[in-house]
Amino acid sequence: MTYCLSLLCREGIVFLSDSRTSAGVDNITIHPKMRIYAREGDRVLCLLSSGNLSLTQSVAELIEADMAESGPEGALPCLLNRPSLYETVRYVGEKVRFVRGQDGPAMKGEDLDFYGNFILGGQIGGQPPQIYRIYSPGNAIHASRESPFLQIGELKYGKPLLDRAFTFDTPLDEAVRCGILSLDATAKSNVSVGTPFEVFCYEAGTLDVRRRAVLHDNDPWLREVRDTWDAGLIELVRKLPSPPF
Protein backbone atom coordinates (compact mmCIF):
# COMPACT_ATOMS: atom_id res chain seq x y z
CA MET A 1 0.00 0.00 0.00
CA THR A 2 1.02 3.60 -0.41
CA TYR A 3 0.08 6.95 1.00
CA CYS A 4 1.09 10.18 -0.73
CA LEU A 5 -0.29 13.65 -0.22
CA SER A 6 0.25 17.20 -1.25
CA LEU A 7 -0.79 20.35 0.57
CA LEU A 8 -1.30 23.59 -1.34
CA CYS A 9 -0.73 26.72 0.76
CA ARG A 10 -0.50 30.43 0.14
CA GLU A 11 3.24 30.17 0.88
CA GLY A 12 3.96 27.12 -1.29
CA ILE A 13 3.39 23.38 -1.55
CA VAL A 14 4.29 20.44 0.67
CA PHE A 15 4.70 17.00 -0.94
CA LEU A 16 4.94 13.85 1.17
CA SER A 17 5.13 10.13 0.53
CA ASP A 18 5.80 6.92 2.37
CA SER A 19 8.17 4.38 0.81
CA ARG A 20 6.62 0.98 1.38
CA THR A 21 5.43 -1.24 -1.46
CA SER A 22 3.65 -4.50 -0.88
CA ALA A 23 2.78 -7.36 -3.13
CA GLY A 24 1.16 -9.31 -0.33
CA VAL A 25 2.17 -9.10 3.32
CA ASP A 26 5.07 -11.48 2.70
CA ASN A 27 6.61 -9.27 0.03
CA ILE A 28 7.13 -5.76 1.35
CA THR A 29 9.86 -3.66 -0.21
CA ILE A 30 10.97 -0.04 -0.17
CA HIS A 31 10.56 2.05 -3.32
CA PRO A 32 10.63 5.80 -3.60
CA LYS A 33 7.30 7.23 -4.74
CA MET A 34 8.42 10.84 -5.01
CA ARG A 35 10.24 12.16 -8.05
CA ILE A 36 11.37 15.75 -8.40
CA TYR A 37 12.16 17.27 -11.78
CA ALA A 38 13.49 20.81 -11.85
CA ARG A 39 15.20 23.39 -13.98
CA GLU A 40 16.37 26.08 -11.60
CA GLY A 41 14.81 29.46 -12.25
CA ASP A 42 12.34 28.00 -14.76
CA ARG A 43 10.22 25.27 -13.17
CA VAL A 44 9.98 22.80 -10.30
CA LEU A 45 7.79 19.70 -10.59
CA CYS A 46 7.13 16.93 -8.10
CA LEU A 47 5.45 13.66 -9.08
CA LEU A 48 3.99 11.28 -6.45
CA SER A 49 2.68 7.86 -7.41
CA SER A 50 0.57 5.04 -6.01
CA GLY A 51 -0.89 1.86 -7.43
CA ASN A 52 0.63 -0.92 -9.47
CA LEU A 53 4.42 -0.55 -9.25
CA SER A 54 5.12 -1.79 -12.78
CA LEU A 55 2.70 0.82 -14.12
CA THR A 56 4.08 3.75 -12.09
CA GLN A 57 7.69 2.79 -12.82
CA SER A 58 6.92 2.44 -16.55
CA VAL A 59 5.34 5.90 -16.57
CA ALA A 60 8.47 7.33 -14.92
CA GLU A 61 10.77 5.51 -17.37
CA LEU A 62 8.86 6.90 -20.36
CA ILE A 63 8.90 10.42 -18.90
CA GLU A 64 12.62 10.22 -18.29
CA ALA A 65 13.32 8.75 -21.74
CA ASP A 66 11.49 11.69 -23.35
CA MET A 67 13.50 14.13 -21.24
CA ALA A 68 16.77 12.50 -22.23
CA GLU A 69 15.84 12.52 -25.90
CA SER A 70 14.37 15.99 -26.09
CA GLY A 71 16.01 18.18 -23.48
CA PRO A 72 14.26 21.28 -22.15
CA GLU A 73 14.54 23.19 -25.44
CA GLY A 74 13.87 20.20 -27.73
CA ALA A 75 11.00 19.85 -30.14
CA LEU A 76 9.79 16.56 -28.61
CA PRO A 77 7.22 17.12 -25.85
CA CYS A 78 8.69 16.28 -22.46
CA LEU A 79 7.92 16.86 -18.81
CA LEU A 80 10.21 19.90 -18.57
CA ASN A 81 9.10 21.84 -21.64
CA ARG A 82 5.31 22.00 -21.48
CA PRO A 83 3.97 25.59 -21.43
CA SER A 84 1.80 25.17 -18.31
CA LEU A 85 1.20 22.83 -15.40
CA TYR A 86 -2.09 21.80 -17.00
CA GLU A 87 -0.28 20.75 -20.19
CA THR A 88 2.32 18.92 -18.10
CA VAL A 89 -0.47 17.05 -16.34
CA ARG A 90 -2.05 16.12 -19.69
CA TYR A 91 1.34 14.88 -20.84
CA VAL A 92 1.70 12.59 -17.79
CA GLY A 93 -1.91 11.43 -18.28
CA GLU A 94 -1.03 10.34 -21.82
CA LYS A 95 1.87 8.26 -20.51
CA VAL A 96 -0.46 6.56 -18.01
CA ARG A 97 -2.91 5.79 -20.83
CA PHE A 98 -0.12 4.47 -22.99
CA VAL A 99 1.16 2.02 -20.36
CA ARG A 100 -2.33 0.84 -19.47
CA GLY A 101 -3.07 0.30 -23.14
CA GLN A 102 0.21 -1.55 -23.59
CA ASP A 103 0.01 -3.89 -20.58
CA GLY A 104 -3.64 -3.77 -19.56
CA PRO A 105 -5.08 -6.35 -21.97
CA ALA A 106 -2.57 -9.00 -20.85
CA MET A 107 -3.56 -8.32 -17.21
CA LYS A 108 -7.18 -9.34 -17.73
CA GLY A 109 -7.93 -12.41 -15.67
CA GLU A 110 -4.80 -11.99 -13.54
CA ASP A 111 -6.95 -10.95 -10.56
CA LEU A 112 -4.91 -7.85 -9.79
CA ASP A 113 -5.64 -4.15 -9.99
CA PHE A 114 -3.75 -2.55 -12.83
CA TYR A 115 -4.21 1.07 -11.90
CA GLY A 116 -1.99 3.99 -11.06
CA ASN A 117 -2.72 7.29 -9.35
CA PHE A 118 -0.45 10.30 -9.44
CA ILE A 119 -0.14 13.72 -7.88
CA LEU A 120 1.76 16.25 -9.95
CA GLY A 121 2.43 19.72 -8.66
CA GLY A 122 4.87 22.58 -8.67
CA GLN A 123 5.38 25.88 -10.39
CA ILE A 124 6.31 27.01 -13.89
CA GLY A 125 7.77 30.51 -14.27
CA GLY A 126 5.46 33.22 -12.99
CA GLN A 127 2.36 30.98 -13.09
CA PRO A 128 0.73 30.20 -9.74
CA PRO A 129 1.83 27.03 -7.92
CA GLN A 130 -0.75 24.24 -8.24
CA ILE A 131 -1.24 20.54 -7.55
CA TYR A 132 -3.16 17.98 -9.63
CA ARG A 133 -4.38 14.46 -9.06
CA ILE A 134 -4.10 12.30 -12.17
CA TYR A 135 -6.37 9.24 -12.30
CA SER A 136 -5.72 5.92 -14.02
CA PRO A 137 -7.59 6.87 -17.20
CA GLY A 138 -5.32 9.93 -17.50
CA ASN A 139 -7.88 12.57 -16.50
CA ALA A 140 -7.06 14.98 -13.66
CA ILE A 141 -8.40 17.40 -11.06
CA HIS A 142 -6.63 20.23 -9.27
CA ALA A 143 -6.78 21.50 -5.71
CA SER A 144 -8.38 24.80 -4.71
CA ARG A 145 -8.35 27.21 -1.78
CA GLU A 146 -11.46 25.45 -0.47
CA SER A 147 -10.06 21.93 -0.98
CA PRO A 148 -6.34 22.59 -0.64
CA PHE A 149 -4.97 19.05 -0.29
CA LEU A 150 -4.86 15.96 -2.50
CA GLN A 151 -4.24 12.38 -1.40
CA ILE A 152 -3.60 9.09 -3.21
CA GLY A 153 -3.39 5.54 -1.90
CA GLU A 154 -4.42 4.70 1.66
CA LEU A 155 -6.01 8.06 2.32
CA LYS A 156 -8.65 7.66 5.03
CA TYR A 157 -6.56 7.28 8.20
CA GLY A 158 -4.72 10.53 7.56
CA LYS A 159 -7.65 12.69 6.48
CA PRO A 160 -9.37 13.73 9.76
CA LEU A 161 -6.29 15.61 10.99
CA LEU A 162 -6.08 17.54 7.70
CA ASP A 163 -9.82 18.25 7.76
CA ARG A 164 -9.42 19.88 11.18
CA ALA A 165 -5.99 21.46 11.17
CA PHE A 166 -5.04 22.39 7.60
CA THR A 167 -6.24 25.25 5.38
CA PHE A 168 -4.81 27.14 2.40
CA ASP A 169 -3.64 29.82 4.85
CA THR A 170 -1.72 27.43 7.11
CA PRO A 171 1.94 28.56 7.22
CA LEU A 172 4.28 26.29 5.24
CA ASP A 173 6.18 24.99 8.29
CA GLU A 174 2.91 24.10 9.97
CA ALA A 175 1.72 22.40 6.78
CA VAL A 176 4.85 20.21 6.91
CA ARG A 177 3.88 19.18 10.46
CA CYS A 178 0.25 18.49 9.42
CA GLY A 179 1.48 16.36 6.52
CA ILE A 180 3.88 14.35 8.66
CA LEU A 181 1.14 13.73 11.24
CA SER A 182 -1.22 12.57 8.50
CA LEU A 183 1.44 10.22 7.12
CA ASP A 184 2.38 8.94 10.55
CA ALA A 185 -1.27 8.29 11.53
CA THR A 186 -1.57 6.15 8.39
CA ALA A 187 1.66 4.27 9.05
CA LYS A 188 0.52 3.53 12.61
CA SER A 189 -2.88 2.19 11.51
CA ASN A 190 -1.78 0.31 8.36
CA VAL A 191 1.41 -1.72 8.55
CA SER A 192 1.82 -1.64 4.74
CA VAL A 193 2.47 2.14 4.88
CA GLY A 194 5.82 3.02 6.43
CA THR A 195 9.05 4.95 6.71
CA PRO A 196 11.22 6.32 5.25
CA PHE A 197 8.97 9.31 4.68
CA GLU A 198 9.99 11.65 1.88
CA VAL A 199 9.19 15.33 2.21
CA PHE A 200 9.63 18.16 -0.24
CA CYS A 201 8.65 21.63 0.85
CA TYR A 202 8.45 24.02 -2.08
CA GLU A 203 8.45 27.75 -1.32
CA ALA A 204 6.34 29.64 -3.86
CA GLY A 205 8.32 31.78 -6.29
CA THR A 206 11.73 30.24 -5.61
CA LEU A 207 11.68 27.93 -8.68
CA ASP A 208 14.30 25.89 -6.86
CA VAL A 209 14.54 22.67 -4.80
CA ARG A 210 15.76 23.76 -1.37
CA ARG A 211 13.91 21.98 1.41
CA ARG A 212 13.86 18.24 1.08
CA ALA A 213 14.25 15.36 3.53
CA VAL A 214 14.10 11.59 3.81
CA LEU A 215 12.97 10.68 7.32
CA HIS A 216 13.79 7.27 8.75
CA ASP A 217 12.26 5.86 11.93
CA ASN A 218 15.24 6.99 13.99
CA ASP A 219 15.17 10.56 12.68
CA PRO A 220 15.40 12.78 15.80
CA TRP A 221 12.88 15.36 14.55
CA LEU A 222 10.35 12.68 13.51
CA ARG A 223 10.71 10.99 16.90
CA GLU A 224 10.21 14.26 18.73
CA VAL A 225 7.12 15.05 16.64
CA ARG A 226 5.66 11.59 17.37
CA ASP A 227 6.36 11.70 21.09
CA THR A 228 5.03 15.24 21.50
CA TRP A 229 1.93 14.37 19.46
CA ASP A 230 1.20 11.12 21.36
CA ALA A 231 1.55 12.76 24.75
CA GLY A 232 -0.38 15.86 23.65
CA LEU A 233 -3.31 13.85 22.23
CA ILE A 234 -3.71 11.79 25.39
CA GLU A 235 -3.54 14.95 27.50
CA LEU A 236 -6.12 16.61 25.25
CA VAL A 237 -8.55 13.67 25.62
CA ARG A 238 -8.14 13.87 29.41
CA LYS A 239 -8.94 17.58 29.44
CA LEU A 240 -12.20 17.20 27.48
CA PRO A 241 -15.38 17.71 29.50
CA SER A 242 -16.72 14.55 31.17
CA PRO A 243 -19.87 13.03 29.67
CA PRO A 244 -22.97 14.26 31.53
CA PHE A 245 -24.74 10.88 31.17
Add this chain to the structure above:
Amino acid sequence: MTYCLSLLCREGIVFLSDSRTSAGVDNITIHPKMRIYAREGDRVLCLLSSGNLSLTQSVAELIEADMAESGPEGALPCLLNRPSLYETVRYVGEKVRFVRGQDGPAMKGEDLDFYGNFILGGQIGGQPPQIYRIYSPGNAIHASRESPFLQIGELKYGKPLLDRAFTFDTPLDEAVRCGILSLDATAKSNVSVGTPFEVFCYEAGTLDVRRRAVLHDNDPWLREVRDTWDAGLIELVRKLPSPPF
Protein backbone atom coordinates in the same frame (compact mmCIF):
# COMPACT_ATOMS: atom_id res chain seq x y z
CA MET B 1 -22.65 4.37 5.30
CA THR B 2 -22.38 3.52 8.95
CA TYR B 3 -19.82 3.66 11.69
CA CYS B 4 -20.22 1.69 14.91
CA LEU B 5 -17.61 0.84 17.49
CA SER B 6 -17.22 -0.76 20.85
CA LEU B 7 -14.45 -0.22 23.38
CA LEU B 8 -13.66 -2.89 25.95
CA CYS B 9 -12.12 -1.54 29.16
CA ARG B 10 -11.24 -2.91 32.55
CA GLU B 11 -14.13 -0.83 33.98
CA GLY B 12 -16.74 -1.82 31.38
CA ILE B 13 -17.74 -1.36 27.74
CA VAL B 14 -18.60 1.67 25.62
CA PHE B 15 -20.85 1.17 22.59
CA LEU B 16 -21.29 3.92 19.99
CA SER B 17 -23.07 4.29 16.67
CA ASP B 18 -23.99 6.95 14.19
CA SER B 19 -27.53 7.00 12.79
CA ARG B 20 -27.23 7.76 9.11
CA THR B 21 -28.24 5.31 6.40
CA SER B 22 -27.69 5.97 2.74
CA ALA B 23 -28.98 4.29 -0.36
CA GLY B 24 -27.10 6.72 -2.60
CA VAL B 25 -26.30 10.32 -1.72
CA ASP B 26 -29.83 11.38 -2.67
CA ASN B 27 -31.45 8.99 -0.23
CA ILE B 28 -30.06 9.52 3.26
CA THR B 29 -32.25 8.61 6.19
CA ILE B 30 -31.86 8.17 9.93
CA HIS B 31 -32.11 4.70 11.42
CA PRO B 32 -30.93 3.57 14.81
CA LYS B 33 -28.13 1.01 14.62
CA MET B 34 -27.89 0.31 18.33
CA ARG B 35 -30.23 -2.10 20.08
CA ILE B 36 -30.01 -2.85 23.79
CA TYR B 37 -31.56 -5.99 25.27
CA ALA B 38 -31.41 -6.41 29.02
CA ARG B 39 -32.82 -8.34 31.93
CA GLU B 40 -31.81 -6.43 35.01
CA GLY B 41 -29.55 -8.36 37.35
CA ASP B 42 -29.12 -11.18 34.82
CA ARG B 43 -27.67 -9.85 31.56
CA VAL B 44 -27.14 -6.76 29.42
CA LEU B 45 -26.54 -7.08 25.67
CA CYS B 46 -25.94 -4.40 23.07
CA LEU B 47 -26.15 -5.11 19.33
CA LEU B 48 -24.67 -2.70 16.74
CA SER B 49 -25.22 -3.22 13.03
CA SER B 50 -23.89 -2.04 9.68
CA GLY B 51 -24.42 -3.08 6.09
CA ASN B 52 -27.56 -3.73 4.10
CA LEU B 53 -30.46 -2.27 6.06
CA SER B 54 -33.01 -4.90 5.01
CA LEU B 55 -30.62 -7.59 6.25
CA THR B 56 -29.85 -5.96 9.60
CA GLN B 57 -33.50 -5.09 10.22
CA SER B 58 -34.57 -8.65 9.34
CA VAL B 59 -32.04 -10.07 11.77
CA ALA B 60 -33.41 -7.79 14.51
CA GLU B 61 -37.01 -8.74 13.68
CA LEU B 62 -36.20 -12.45 13.93
CA ILE B 63 -34.33 -11.95 17.22
CA GLU B 64 -37.25 -10.03 18.67
CA ALA B 65 -39.83 -12.53 17.40
CA ASP B 66 -37.94 -15.34 19.18
CA MET B 67 -37.83 -13.31 22.37
CA ALA B 68 -41.55 -12.62 22.23
CA GLU B 69 -42.34 -16.28 21.62
CA SER B 70 -39.93 -17.80 24.10
CA GLY B 71 -39.39 -15.38 26.96
CA PRO B 72 -36.26 -15.58 29.09
CA GLU B 73 -37.20 -18.90 30.70
CA GLY B 74 -38.70 -20.48 27.56
CA ALA B 75 -37.47 -23.59 25.86
CA LEU B 76 -36.99 -21.88 22.48
CA PRO B 77 -33.49 -20.44 22.07
CA CYS B 78 -33.59 -16.64 22.17
CA LEU B 79 -31.17 -13.76 22.62
CA LEU B 80 -31.89 -13.45 26.34
CA ASN B 81 -31.58 -17.10 27.41
CA ARG B 82 -28.27 -18.33 25.98
CA PRO B 83 -25.85 -19.63 28.63
CA SER B 84 -22.88 -17.48 27.53
CA LEU B 85 -21.98 -14.52 25.36
CA TYR B 86 -20.31 -16.88 22.93
CA GLU B 87 -23.55 -18.89 22.54
CA THR B 88 -25.48 -15.63 22.13
CA VAL B 89 -23.09 -14.59 19.37
CA ARG B 90 -23.54 -17.97 17.64
CA TYR B 91 -27.31 -17.50 17.88
CA VAL B 92 -27.13 -14.08 16.17
CA GLY B 93 -24.75 -15.52 13.56
CA GLU B 94 -27.38 -18.15 12.71
CA LYS B 95 -29.98 -15.44 12.16
CA VAL B 96 -27.60 -13.61 9.80
CA ARG B 97 -27.03 -16.84 7.88
CA PHE B 98 -30.76 -17.49 7.73
CA VAL B 99 -31.58 -14.06 6.24
CA ARG B 100 -28.72 -14.24 3.75
CA GLY B 101 -29.86 -17.68 2.71
CA GLN B 102 -33.44 -16.48 2.40
CA ASP B 103 -32.85 -13.26 0.41
CA GLY B 104 -29.34 -13.69 -0.97
CA PRO B 105 -30.12 -15.77 -4.08
CA ALA B 106 -32.68 -13.22 -5.30
CA MET B 107 -30.05 -10.47 -4.86
CA LYS B 108 -27.65 -12.01 -7.37
CA GLY B 109 -27.23 -9.69 -10.33
CA GLU B 110 -28.77 -6.75 -8.48
CA ASP B 111 -25.34 -5.07 -8.25
CA LEU B 112 -25.57 -4.39 -4.54
CA ASP B 113 -23.72 -5.69 -1.52
CA PHE B 114 -25.92 -7.95 0.55
CA TYR B 115 -23.84 -8.14 3.66
CA GLY B 116 -24.27 -7.26 7.32
CA ASN B 117 -21.76 -6.78 10.08
CA PHE B 118 -22.60 -6.76 13.76
CA ILE B 119 -20.97 -6.04 17.08
CA LEU B 120 -22.52 -7.84 20.03
CA GLY B 121 -21.27 -7.25 23.54
CA GLY B 122 -22.26 -7.06 27.14
CA GLN B 123 -22.23 -9.22 30.24
CA ILE B 124 -24.08 -12.32 31.42
CA GLY B 125 -24.19 -12.97 35.18
CA GLY B 126 -20.74 -13.28 36.71
CA GLN B 127 -19.02 -13.94 33.38
CA PRO B 128 -16.53 -11.33 32.20
CA PRO B 129 -17.82 -8.53 29.92
CA GLN B 130 -16.82 -9.08 26.30
CA ILE B 131 -17.45 -7.75 22.78
CA TYR B 132 -17.66 -9.72 19.53
CA ARG B 133 -17.67 -8.81 15.89
CA ILE B 134 -20.01 -11.00 13.83
CA TYR B 135 -19.28 -11.20 10.09
CA SER B 136 -21.74 -11.73 7.25
CA PRO B 137 -21.20 -15.51 7.10
CA GLY B 138 -22.12 -15.70 10.80
CA ASN B 139 -18.61 -16.32 12.17
CA ALA B 140 -17.21 -14.05 14.86
CA ILE B 141 -14.12 -12.76 16.67
CA HIS B 142 -13.82 -11.18 20.09
CA ALA B 143 -11.71 -8.33 21.43
CA SER B 144 -8.78 -8.79 23.78
CA ARG B 145 -6.70 -6.71 26.17
CA GLU B 146 -4.18 -6.20 23.38
CA SER B 147 -6.83 -5.32 20.75
CA PRO B 148 -9.54 -3.84 22.94
CA PHE B 149 -11.81 -2.19 20.36
CA LEU B 150 -13.95 -3.41 17.48
CA GLN B 151 -15.28 -1.34 14.58
CA ILE B 152 -17.76 -1.97 11.77
CA GLY B 153 -18.65 0.12 8.72
CA GLU B 154 -16.59 3.18 7.80
CA LEU B 155 -13.78 2.40 10.19
CA LYS B 156 -10.58 4.01 8.89
CA TYR B 157 -11.09 7.70 9.65
CA GLY B 158 -11.74 7.00 13.32
CA LYS B 159 -8.97 4.47 13.95
CA PRO B 160 -5.78 6.58 14.38
CA LEU B 161 -7.14 8.33 17.47
CA LEU B 162 -8.03 4.98 19.08
CA ASP B 163 -4.63 3.53 18.14
CA ARG B 164 -2.93 6.37 20.01
CA ALA B 165 -5.22 7.21 22.90
CA PHE B 166 -7.20 4.11 23.89
CA THR B 167 -6.12 1.00 25.81
CA PHE B 168 -7.90 -1.62 27.92
CA ASP B 169 -6.85 0.37 31.00
CA THR B 170 -8.35 3.67 29.82
CA PRO B 171 -10.94 4.81 32.40
CA LEU B 172 -14.55 4.38 31.22
CA ASP B 173 -15.29 8.13 31.06
CA GLU B 174 -12.19 8.70 28.97
CA ALA B 175 -13.16 5.79 26.71
CA VAL B 176 -16.50 7.55 26.07
CA ARG B 177 -14.56 10.65 24.98
CA CYS B 178 -12.23 8.57 22.74
CA GLY B 179 -15.24 6.91 21.15
CA ILE B 180 -17.05 10.17 20.50
CA LEU B 181 -13.90 11.67 18.95
CA SER B 182 -13.52 8.62 16.72
CA LEU B 183 -17.16 8.88 15.63
CA ASP B 184 -16.94 12.62 15.10
CA ALA B 185 -13.73 12.37 13.03
CA THR B 186 -15.58 9.93 10.78
CA ALA B 187 -18.66 12.13 10.49
CA LYS B 188 -16.48 15.12 9.59
CA SER B 189 -14.58 13.22 6.86
CA ASN B 190 -17.50 11.21 5.42
CA VAL B 191 -20.81 13.00 4.96
CA SER B 192 -22.74 9.71 4.94
CA VAL B 193 -21.88 9.16 8.63
CA GLY B 194 -23.68 11.55 10.94
CA THR B 195 -25.55 12.49 14.07
CA PRO B 196 -27.48 11.64 16.14
CA PHE B 197 -24.78 9.60 17.83
CA GLU B 198 -25.98 6.89 20.20
CA VAL B 199 -23.84 6.04 23.22
CA PHE B 200 -24.24 3.30 25.78
CA CYS B 201 -21.72 3.12 28.57
CA TYR B 202 -21.91 -0.18 30.44
CA GLU B 203 -20.24 -0.38 33.85
CA ALA B 204 -18.90 -3.88 34.49
CA GLY B 205 -20.80 -5.87 37.09
CA THR B 206 -23.91 -3.67 37.20
CA LEU B 207 -26.00 -5.90 34.88
CA ASP B 208 -28.14 -2.83 34.29
CA VAL B 209 -28.62 -0.13 31.62
CA ARG B 210 -27.78 3.15 33.36
CA ARG B 211 -25.71 5.42 31.16
CA ARG B 212 -27.17 5.99 27.73
CA ALA B 213 -27.49 9.04 25.48
CA VAL B 214 -28.60 10.12 22.03
CA LEU B 215 -26.50 13.11 20.98
CA HIS B 216 -27.79 15.49 18.34
CA ASP B 217 -25.66 18.14 16.64
CA ASN B 218 -26.87 20.80 19.05
CA ASP B 219 -26.09 18.75 22.17
CA PRO B 220 -24.15 21.12 24.48
CA TRP B 221 -21.66 18.49 25.64
CA LEU B 222 -20.96 17.27 22.08
CA ARG B 223 -20.44 20.86 20.95
CA GLU B 224 -18.07 21.55 23.80
CA VAL B 225 -16.09 18.37 23.05
CA ARG B 226 -15.83 19.34 19.36
CA ASP B 227 -14.79 22.92 20.03
CA THR B 228 -12.23 21.97 22.68
CA TRP B 229 -10.82 19.24 20.44
CA ASP B 230 -10.58 21.45 17.33
CA ALA B 231 -8.84 24.25 19.20
CA GLY B 232 -6.60 21.82 21.10
CA LEU B 233 -5.49 19.98 17.96
CA ILE B 234 -4.55 23.17 16.13
CA GLU B 235 -2.66 24.37 19.20
CA LEU B 236 -0.88 21.03 19.44
CA VAL B 237 0.24 21.19 15.78
CA ARG B 238 1.59 24.71 16.41
CA LYS B 239 3.60 23.54 19.40
CA LEU B 240 5.33 20.71 17.54
CA PRO B 241 9.02 21.28 16.79
CA SER B 242 9.71 23.06 13.48
CA PRO B 243 11.13 20.92 10.67
CA PRO B 244 14.96 21.20 10.60
CA PHE B 245 15.07 21.03 6.78
